[in-house]
Amino acid sequence: MQSLESILTLVLYGALFVHVALMAVVAFRLWKGKHVIDRLMASDVLSNLALAVLVLGALIHHQNIFLDVALGLAALGFISVVAFARYITDKRMF
Numbered sequence: 001m002q003s004l005e006s007i008l009t010l011v012l013y014g015a016l017f018v019h020v021a022l023m024a025v026v027a028f029r030l031w032k033g034k035h036v037i038d039r040l041m042a043s044d045v046l047s048n049l050a051l052a053v054l055v056l057g058a059l060i061h062h063q064n065i066f067l068d069v070a071l072g073l074a075a076l077g078f079i080s081v082v083a084f085a086r087y088i089t090d091k092r093m094f
Helices: 002-032 036-061 065-093
Strands: none
């Protein structure tokens, strides 16, 4: 049983490393995006990757507070992307 738990921990740390590496790539895209839409999509993907990192942290450390923070970040991320998209469309109308 101990062997299975150590394999699960190793897989979770591997997934955490992959998600953090992807966050770095997406953050670069957010910083150097050619268009506003590229930056909007990058911010949405970055918030989703942050959610995944928080869930992986909850699984690794056995702490439920990470899940609560992830739920709040999901709501905030969705609202901010919708608001920013609305701002972009209103700005293009004028």
